[in-house]
Amino acid sequence: MNSPSVVSLHPSTRVTSEQQLIEVDHVSVIFGSGPQQVTALSDVTFHIAPNEFVSLLGPSGCGKSTLLRIVADLLQPTTGRVRIAGKEPKQARLQRQFGIVFQTPALFDWRTVRHNVELPLELLGTRRKECRRISSELLDMVGLTRFADHYPWQLSGGMQQRVSIARALALDPPLLLMDEPFSALDEFTKEKLQMELLEIKRSTGKTFLFVTHSIPEAVFLSDRIIVLSAHPGQVHSVHSVNLPAERENQLRETEPFYQMITTIRNCFHEERDATHVPSFT
Numbered sequence: 001m002n003s004p005s006v007v008s009l010h011p012s013t014r015v016t017s018e019q020q021l022i023e024v025d026h027v028s029v030i031f032g033s034g035p036q037q038v039t040a041l042s043d044v045t046f047h048i049a050p051n052e053f054v055s056l057l058g059p060s061g062c063g064k065s066t067l068l069r070i071v072a073d074l075l076q077p078t079t080g081r082v083r084i085a086g087k088e089p090k091q092a093r094l095q096r097q098f099g100i101v102f103q104t105p106a107l108f109d110w111r112t113v114r115h116n117v118e119l120p121l122e123l124l125g126t127r128r129k130e131c132r133r134i135s136s137e138l139l140d141m142v143g144l145t146r147f148a149d150h151y152p153w154q155l156s157g158g159m160q161q162r163v164s165i166a167r168a169l170a171l172d173p174p175l176l177l178m179d180e181p182f183s184a185l186d187e188f189t190k191e192k193l194q195m196e197l198l199e200i201k202r203s204t205g206k207t208f209l210f211v212t213h214s215i216p217e218a219v220f221l222s223d224r225i226i227v228l229s230a231h232p233g234q235v236h237s238v239h240s241v242n243l244p245a246e247r248e249n250q251l252r253e254t255e256p257f258y259q260m261i262t263t264i265r266n267c268f269h270e271e272r273d274a275t276h277v278p279s280f281t
């Protein structure tokens with residue numbers, strides 16, 4: 001991706017550096033009732049500072065997506081509270097404090113790449129010229145300028161995911177929520193997009209809450225990793241990733257990278273041995 005100049009497309013409300021951008025306090029989620037009842041999350045607490053890249057890591061069913069959905073105001077917790085820049089998720093959503101990228105790009109096939117990126121701006125009534133300026137910058141950022149007039153079905157899976165990242169950035173939110181955005185992609189594309197995401201973080205200063213079940217992906221991308229254990233989903237441990245801030249692909253072949261992966265794998269396997277929680281794949 002090219003170095004963008006979209007550090008601030010809109011002067012949207014920002015938090016001061018002393019503030020936490022995301023506060024998740026004692027969140028529990030219970031689905032259903034009676035014999036069907038599932039405690040998806042139990043007393044989950046963590047905070048994320050501005051400009052942090054934090055991954056939620058855990059096995060299938062540990063509640064990662066549920067947690068992200070609560071932060072994104074797509075689901076209400078049974079108990080506990082979430083704040084984004086000091087506001088309730090609903091208020092934060094209305095103030096366009098976050099963008100979301102899902103595992104499947106969910107693009108509109110009848111709209112061109114450019115018009116998919118411009119959709120959130122159009123919905124806000126942004127002037128056509130301004131829409132065009134912002135989408136041009138974002139398409140440049142994700143390396144899709146040449147494909148602006150293509151349709152999503154003419155793009156590869158990786159390119160489609162780039163479009164959805166650009167669309168999530170269209171309203172210049174300070175926070176990006178990403179739910180396994182690269183898990184459907186091949187290893188080569190995945191690694192390329194991981195690098196590109198780090199470049200977006202470096203050039204825009206945005207904050208990321210990233211769901212994954214890949215330990216290497218979490219280690220490569222994150223400043224901190226929150227490991228969740230399952231049944232019920234709880235914070236098992238929190239790990240600062242003490243790797244160089246500038247992450248290059250060669251880092252994946254280094255001893256400190258392997259060590260970090262081993263640390264997380266071991267801590268998780270200890271938990272599994274104690275509780276028979278399913279392993280990572």
Ligand SMILES: Nc1ncnc2c1ncn2[C@@H]1O[C@H](COP(=O)(O)OP(=O)(O)OP(=O)(O)O)[C@@H](O)[C@H]1O
Nearest residue numbers: 031032038040059060061062063064065066067213
């Ligand atoms: N709408 C729902 N109704 C009932 N149970 C649900 C609902 N959504 C999630 N669950 C349950 O809550 C638990 C956590 O699900 P969630 O999808 O958050 O896990 P996950 O860690 O994201 O899994 P995966 O990695 O497979 O996507 C699971 O046991 C799941 O079956």
